[in-house]
Amino acid sequence: MRIRAVMIHKILKGIIVILVVLLQGTELFAQQNALFSQYMFNTLAFNPAYAGSRNVAAxxxxxxxxxVGIEGAPQTGTFTMDAPFAKERLGLGIQLMSxxxxxxxxxxxxxxxxxxIPINDGSLSFGLQGSMNNYFAGYSGVNLDPSGPVPDMAFAADINKTLYNFGSGVYYRNSRFxxxxxxxxxxxxxxxxxxxxVGDITARQSAHAYLATGYVFPLGFDFNLKTSVLVKGVRGAPIQGDLNATxxxxxxxxxxxxxxxxxxxxxxxxxxxxxxxxIGYAYDKSITSLRTYNSGSHEFMLRYEFSFDRDRILSPRYF
Structure with a gap:
């Protein structure tokens, strides 16, 4: 048991070191990947090692x-499905995104x-992900200032590309952590x-790093406090953290x-x-200067867990 605890400690320490290394550098990039307030319900979207971790198909x-209220503001939808296989030693998942x-x-x-890998009352997972995305940018439909250069080559043609990429992750969980x-x-x-x-400007996809953790504190027979943190980073942009208590x-x-x-x-x-x-719902209110121009953000979640064994009781799963 002590050996396993030391191993988990070393893994988590290595995770932090990797995060720091990945975020070093001088090139500037913006946050490109979609964000969610209910990230704890959408873990598969940013960590493939989560696949099958709930021990049921979900x-x-x-x-x-x-x-809301700002023209062209982000609108994002995802559908994910994952399940355990091979006596819960493997997990497979799929995500559709717009x-x-x-x-x-x-x-x-x-x-x-x-x-x-089973560890005491939990499990340690290693995951890989492959993705295929269609990226479209409608530059030709932008209304330009007529006093500007004609034609403006930066807006001369639309972009329509198929992008292939991959990611990886590690994930440990037990009933409360x-x-x-x-x-x-x-x-x-x-x-x-x-x-x-156009000049030396080249837009590229950039690696995004995610560090997530959470714990459920029992407060009594009928109450539990679920806490979680998600830290997001991409080179050249400020590290952003989401802190949640439920x-x-x-x-x-x-x-x-x-x-x-x-x-x-x-x-x-x-x-x-x-x-x-x-079912879940989240409402965000901006605390930056953007709060003057929008009425907030709305987020809706629906989850279904499949149980093919009628005699199996679905125990509470917090993560």
Whole structure:
């Protein structure tokens, strides 16, 4: 038992070191991947090692309408499904995604696989992900200032590309604790048209690192406090953290709040309609100057857990 505890400690220490190394560098990039306030329900979207970790087949749909009132603000939807196989030693998952921001739209699919190692009352997983996305940017439809250069080559043609990428991750969980680290988009695909170059500007996909952890504190027979943290990083951009605390009441109703550093505060709730069905909602309010121009962000979640064994009782799963 002591050897396993030391091993987990070394793994988590290595995760932190890797995160620091990945975020070093001088090149500037912006956050490219979609964000969610209910990230704890969408872990498969950023960590492939999560696949199969709930020990049941589960499907989750999540939709986010960000910064309502601002034209071209992000609108994102995902559908994920994962399940355990081979006596819960393997996990497989799939994700469908659509993300629209301004004149750009990304739609795609990702396949995930995870290998799980039982450790005491939990498991340690290692995962890989392969993705295929269609990236479209409608530059030709932008209304330009007529007093500017004609033609403006930066807006002369639309971009329509198929991008292939991959990611990897590690994830540990037991009944009340989890920790994971993952990196998405290792391949620096070019987003500009190959035939058109404006100065030295080249837009590329960038690797995004995610460090997530959480713990459930028992507060009594009917109450549990679920805490979670997600740290997101990409080279050249400020590290952003999401801090969440949710109070579970009789394992049926959850009410929580979240703080996203230098960005938003959120209120959220989850209701377990049945042992298999959960619904969730989150409302974000900007704490930056953007709060003057939007009425907040709305996020909706629906999850269904399949049980093919009628005699098996679905125990509460917090992660």
């Amino acid at each position: 499907a989750t749909a999540l939709y986010r309408n960000q910064w 993300d629209k921001v301004g004149i750009t739209k990304t739609t795609g699919i990702a396949l995930c696989g995870a290998f799980r 989890y920790a994971g680290f993952s990196v998405q988009d290792f391949v620096r695909n070019r987003l500009n048209n190959d035939t058109i170059s 109070l579970w009441i009789k394992e049926v109703l959850a009410i929580g709040a979240e703080y996203r550093t230098s960005a938003d505060i959120s209120a959220m709730m989850e209701i377990k309609v049945s042992p298999r069905v959960s």
